[in-house]
Amino acid sequence: MRAWLSGLLELRKYPSAIIGMAIIAFLVGLSVYTVITVPYSQALELWRGGEQWRMHPVNAGPAWVDRLRGGGKPETMVISSADSDIDVEPFEGGQRLRIPLEFDYDYTAFPSEINLFLSTPELKREPFTRLTWIAPDGDETPLGGHRIAREDRVSITQDWALERRLGHVPHVGLLARDLDDESPQVQPGRYTLVLDAIVFDEDARIDADLVLYGRVHGLAGTDHQRRDLVVALMWGTPVALAFGLLAAVGTTITTLIIAATGVWYGGWIDATIQRLTEVNMILPLLPILVMVGTLYSTSIWLMLGVVVALGIFSAGIKMYRAMLLPIRQSPYIEAACAYGAGNARIVLRYMIPRILPVLIPTFVTLIPTFVFLEASLAVLGLGDPILPTWGKVLNDAQSESALYSQYYYWVLSPAALLMLTGLGFAMLGFALDRVFNPRLRAF
Amino acid sequence: MTDARAVASGAPTGRGLTRDLRRLTGFTLKRLIALFLTILVGVYLTILIANMGGRVDDLRMVQIRGDVSETVRADPAFHDMSSEERNELIQRRVDLEVERLRLDQPFIVRSFDYLYRAMMLDLGRAEQMHSDRGAREVYWIIVERLPATLLLFGTANFLVFFVSVFVALSLSRRYGSPMDRTMIALAPTSAAPGWFYGIFLILFFAFVIPVLPSGGMVQAPPPESSLAYAADVIRHMLLPVAAMFLSQIFISIYSWRTFFLIHSSEDYVEMARAKGLPSNLIERRYILRPTLSPIVTSFLLMLIGLWSGAIILEQVFNWPGLGTLLFQAIGHRDTPVIIGSVVIFAYLLALTVFLLDILYAILDPRIRIGPN
Numbered sequence: 001m002r003a004w005l006s007g008l009l010e011l012r013k014y015p016s017a018i019i020g021m022a023i024i025a026f027l028v029g030l031s032v033y034t035v036i037t038v039p040y041s042q043a044l045e046l047w048r049g050g051e052q053w054r055m056h057p058v059n060a061g062p063a064w065v066d067r068l069r070g071g072g073k074p075e076t077m078v079i080s081s082a083d084s085d086i087d088v089e090p091f092e093g094g095q096r097l098r099i100p101l102e103f104d105y106d107y108t109a110f111p112s113e114i115n116l117f118l119s120t121p122e123l124k125r126e127p128f129t130r131l132t133w134i135a136p137d138g139d140e141t142p143l144g145g146h147r148i149a150r151e152d153r154v155s156i157t158q159d160w161a162l163e164r165r166l167g168h169v170p171h172v173g174l175l176a177r178d179l180d181d182e183s184p185q186v187q188p189g190r191y192t193l194v195l196d197a198i199v200f201d202e203d204a205r206i207d208a209d210l211v212l213y214g215r216v217h218g219l220a221g222t223d224h225q226r227r228d229l230v231v232a233l234m235w236g237t238p239v240a241l242a243f244g245l246l247a248a249v250g251t252t253i254t255t256l257i258i259a260a261t262g263v264w265y266g267g268w269i270d271a272t273i274q275r276l277t278e279v280n281m282i283l284p285l286l287p288i289l290v291m292v293g294t295l296y297s298t299s300i301w302l303m304l305g306v307v308v309a310l311g312i313f314s315a316g317i318k319m320y321r322a323m324l325l326p327i328r329q330s331p332y333i334e335a336a337c338a339y340g341a342g343n344a345r346i347v348l349r350y351m352i353p354r355i356l357p358v359l360i361p362t363f364v365t366l367i368p369t370f371v372f373l374e375a376s377l378a379v380l381g382l383g384d385p386i387l388p389t390w391g392k393v394l395n396d397a398q399s400e401s402a403l404y405s406q407y408y409y410w411v412l413s414p415a416a417l418l419m420l421t422g423l424g425f426a427m428l429g430f431a432l433d434r435v436f437n438p439r440l441r442a443f
Numbered sequence: 444m445t446d447a448r449a450v451a452s453g454a455p456t457g458r459g460l461t462r463d464l465r466r467l468t469g470f471t472l473k474r475l476i477a478l479f480l481t482i483l484v485g486v487y488l489t490i491l492i493a494n495m496g497g498r499v500d501d502l503r504m505v506q507i508r509g510d511v512s513e514t515v516r517a518d519p520a521f522h523d524m525s526s527e528e529r530n531e532l533i534q535r536r537v538d539l540e541v542e543r544l545r546l547d548q549p550f551i552v553r554s555f556d557y558l559y560r561a562m563m564l565d566l567g568r569a570e571q572m573h574s575d576r577g578a579r580e581v582y583w584i585i586v587e588r589l590p591a592t593l594l595l596f597g598t599a600n601f602l603v604f605f606v607s608v609f610v611a612l613s614l615s616r617r618y619g620s621p622m623d624r625t626m627i628a629l630a631p632t633s634a635a636p637g638w639f640y641g642i643f644l645i646l647f648f649a650f651v652i653p654v655l656p657s658g659g660m661v662q663a664p665p666p667e668s669s670l671a672y673a674a675d676v677i678r679h680m681l682l683p684v685a686a687m688f689l690s691q692i693f694i695s696i697y698s699w700r701t702f703f704l705i706h707s708s709e710d711y712v713e714m715a716r717a718k719g720l721p722s723n724l725i726e727r728r729y730i731l732r733p734t735l736s737p738i739v740t741s742f743l744l745m746l747i748g749l750w751s752g753a754i755i756l757e758q759v760f761n762w763p764g765l766g767t768l769l770f771q772a773i774g775h776r777d778t779p780v781i782i783g784s785v786v787i788f789a790y791l792l793a794l795t796v797f798l799l800d801i802l803y804a805i806l807d808p809r810i811r812i813g814p815n
Contacts, residue, residue, distance in 0.1 A: 016628065016631070020631075275481070278477075278481050278796075279481050279484045279485050279488070280485075281792065281796060282481060282482060282485045282789050282792040282793045282796060283485050283488065283489070283789065283792075284785060284788035284789060284792060286754055286755075287754070287769060287781075287784055287785040287788050288489070288492060288785060290754070290769060290773060290781065291489075291492065291781050291782065291785055292492065293773075294772075294773050294778075294781055295778065295781075365634070368634040368635075369634070372634070372635060372636050372639065375639075376636065376638070376754075376755045379638070379755055379758070379759070380754070380755060380758065380770060380773065381770075381773060381774070382773070394642075398759075403642075403645060403646055403649075403650050403657070404650070404657075406650070408646065411642055411646065412646075415639065415642060415643070418635065418639065419635055419639070422631075422632075422634030422635045423631050423632065423634060425634065426630075426631030426632075426633070426634035427631045429631075430627075430630055430631055430697075
């Protein structure tokens with residue numbers, strides 16, 4: 001026990017160990033925070049995508065990167081009818097509504113998309129609305145009329161007639177200072193979208209949300225399905241750590257126990273274990289994982305099971321065997337035999353603890369290997385179908401050719417987290433290696 | 444101990460050579476048989492994994508039924524049949540096909556048949572994919588891709604191996620120097636696999652500063668002359684090789700450096716130094732020669748590790764090798780190709796292990812001379 005403590009104390013001398021431990025502490029802290037603030041079921045629900053993300057822009061970069069570069073790219077603006085003064089003019093069997101949706105636009109870049117979400121209660125006759133866009137200089141652009149179903153989305157960006165009229169895509173043309181300009185500038189100021197609606201009911205209301213989608217969003221940006229990447233980046237942390245840790249623990253401990261058993265019993269048991277190791281050496285891990293993923297399921301837990309199962313007879317057995325063989329002959333084992341210790345006791349309490357310190361560094365450096373393995377599978381498209389992970393973000397980015405479209409953030413943020421994990425564990429592992437492996441300590 | 448004395452006393456070279464050769468052949472044969480058995484078990488396990496729960500059989504049944512109904516419906520000769528008659532016909536043909544493929548036999552019987560065919564590299568026909576020449580045999584699909592993989596991984600591995608051994612040797616001579624410290628500090632960066640660095644390299648050298656191609660093996664119309672072709676392939680190889688090199692080099696240098704440091708403090712090396720031998724002679728004869736077999740071992744072990752890393756690196760760089768093939772096969776859910784690739788990977792790994800054994804035997808006199 002004291003050897004362990006002094007070894008840990010010695011770690012303080014290695015700056016890389018301190019940095020590594022800091023990184024690991026940060027990742028563990030982030031995992032705990034994530035699991036507490038965004039519960040598992042909620043994370044899955046969020047990552048499934050769909051309607052809940054309709055107010056988010058597509059492929060928006062992180063806001064802070066743009067601000068650091070001094071850019072003026074817009075963030076998403078939602079202008080709700082709940083905040084505006086609605087004129088009501090009742091008539092026989094219905095009412096006339098005038099809903100002005102006003103907003104100040106001060107960004108230097110255009111929004112990426114404009115949508116109007118309308119909702120009304122269930123009515124016998126669908127309400128009718130006419131839209132007018134009023135620019136800061138007083139120019140009025142009619143946007144046509146719409147019948148409103150119960151939940152409706154008016155995509156102003158995809159109004160082709162409007163686009164032809166303006167000569168630019170609507171989300172540029174409607175906010176441009178000069179339409180004849182090849183590369184138009186934003187006209188800053190107060191815009192208004194007026195909804196003149198006729199509702200065939202005395203007290204029904206229309207709820208309208210005008211959404212000007214931004215070009216930047218939050219800490220990590222969004223993906224092609226409008227999902228906020230923060231969800232995947234945060235939830236990727238506990239998933240990666242859990243996978244890495246469980247796989248490392250599973251493979252190391254089983255391998256160790258089997259190696260020790262083989263050495264202790266010797267004879268045909270040892271020979272069988274050796275032959276099995278050789279068979280296992282030629283079984284290609286990744287292709288088999290790919291095969292299992294394609295034929296059965298890509299669930300992360302099944303993958304974990306296969307990794308551990310194939311890792312039981314890994315090449316490490318040979319190494320442990322070489323370390324354990326001299327220990328088997330040592331006098332203290334003989335002493336244990338003499339007092340009548342059973343086989344299991346000797347293997348578990350006398351042989352394995354002897355080589356544990358040497359194993360700790362290997363164990364720590366093994367964790368990032370499995371973290372990257374999980375990411376590798378996800379990059380191949382065999383990620384867990386429902387869990388948000390870093391690898392799946394990379395896979396999405398790759399299949400949407402993020403690099404080609406210059407969505408660098410999409411690749412860089414999960415990659416940075418993967419790298420951080422890899423570096424953290426590797427740095428600690430290397431320092432541990434020098435502390436616990438006496439042959440290395442001299443150098 | 445007696446062996447050492449026999450060698451020292453100097454047996455006649457001719458007899459020594461034949462004896463060595465005889466021992467080597469015996470050893471090689473033994474290893475070949477052992478490896479053959481190993482591959483046999485390995486491939487059988489692969490087949491078992493691939494067939495677990497009869498998933499492959501289900502897939503094949505669906506495929507057979509689909510194919511048969513397609514042909515029957517498309518054939519004008521059967522158009523005026525009633526649907527009942529037609530279904531009967533389809534059922535008859537499906538039964539025939541099932542019997543032909545022996546799907547009606549229990550799996551355990553067929554598994555040995557599969558095993559035999561896989562061992563003979565008769566990997567069956569692909570369901571969807573075909574080779575660039577149009578062959579549907581899985582064997583040809585795979586063999587066509589193999590040279591690309593061997594080229595890329597051979598180059599990268601040799602580069603990593605030789606650079607790391609030589610840098611490590613020179614570092615071990617002056618450990619503690621700033622250069623040495625930098626290398627140690629950089630070693631943890633090898634935690635990330637090659638494809639990971641590949642993404643960054645593509646980002647920088649293909650998109651931010653577009654100087655190199657982002658993927659593929661040759662440009663779209665391949666150059667006419669073979670020289671230009673080779674130059675283009677090398678241009679395309681630069682990034683993937685650099686990615687593998689970056690991900691491997693620091694850890695290799697680190698481990699070789701430690702290895703050499705441990706061995707250069709052996710007594711016989713100290714002794715050679717005390718005799719005043721020149722340092723490169725000490726390196727060659729006293730450090731490199733005795734440690735050659737572990738060096739080769741670890742090189743081949745590294746190869747084994749890299750075979751699987753290949754899949755994703757190739758996919759990231761769109762390199763037309765085995766890895767990309769496997770990836771495409773996943774996309775097509777083309778089971779025979781996937782299983783075939785696994786079998787080929789198993790063979791490649793076994794070949795690597797075999798090479799390892801032979802080299803070991805050549806390099807390590809204790810195996811050559813034998814226990815008696």
